[in-house]
Amino acid sequence: MANYIIGDIQGCFDELKLLLTSAEFNASVDTLWVAGDLVARGNKSLETLRFLKGLGKAAKICLGNHDLHLLAVSLGVHRAKAKDKTLPILDADDRIELLEWLRQQPLLLEHDEFVVCHAGISPDWSLSTARTCAHEVEVELSSDRWQQLVADMYSNQPDKWHSDLIGIDRWRYTINAFTRMRFCFPDGRLDMACKLPPEEIKDDQLLPWFQVPQRIPLQKTILFGHWAALGGYMNDEVIGLDTGCVWGGTLTMIRWEDKQLFSQAAL
Secondary structure, eight states: OOEEEEOOOTTOHHHHHHHHHHTTOOTTTOEEEEOSOOSSSSTTHHHHHHHHHHTGGGEEEOOOHHHHHHHHHHHTSSOOOGGGOOHHHHHSTTHHHHHHHHHTSOSOEEOSSEEEOSSOOOTTOOHHHHHHHHHHHHHHHHSTTHHHHHHHOOOOOOOSOOTTOOHHHHHHHHHHHHHTOOEEOTTSOEEOSOOSOGGGOOSSSOEEGGGOTTOOOOSSEEEEOSOGGGOSEEOSSEEEOOOBGGGTSEEEEEETTTTEEEEEEOO
């Protein structure tokens, strides 16, 4: 019984299947934790959704920014972009079932020893606050109010956490932190613009979210994706698993019990 955690799949279904085979993943006893961005940019987003949904309890999924964007596109909030290659999902006979399943997935997954989310956890949050904020958005996404939330989530503000945030401002901050965050300013404010590797930042005005000095320690390892420019990252507190398969890099997965990494090059 092993726990496997994988970074951004983004429709790279063939690579996913090869990676699971190489790791000898067994859905009857093992668990696959997916750090968001199941879809977009890869050629087989539809097949990826169907496969992960079909794994049932053997898969634990959290939402990424591309997954939320797909929900927005399904509502007509934004037009489908050809480069996202998600039109087969919207044209599929089982699209309603797949999209309903997708919007029921959480922003935060938790194990006794680790947590999984797409982009990271706000440096201003304790684990308790992260749980609470994730749950609040998950309740909205699962409700009959979800269309309004998805329509209103597109903004970079507010960029600083305050416990007195309410309504859409609170939910938008939560979504941005969990699914879009890379860099923060030294005071913990989110920067939504920069996508560079940290080593290319020339001053101290931007820091990776996990290096903000006042970041609240969670006492659990955070596993995340989203940031392909990191090229994979690991220390005692955070593990970044997005290694850019959809951009010609690799698909990366870690087995938690022995920390063995598995990698599959883009086909």
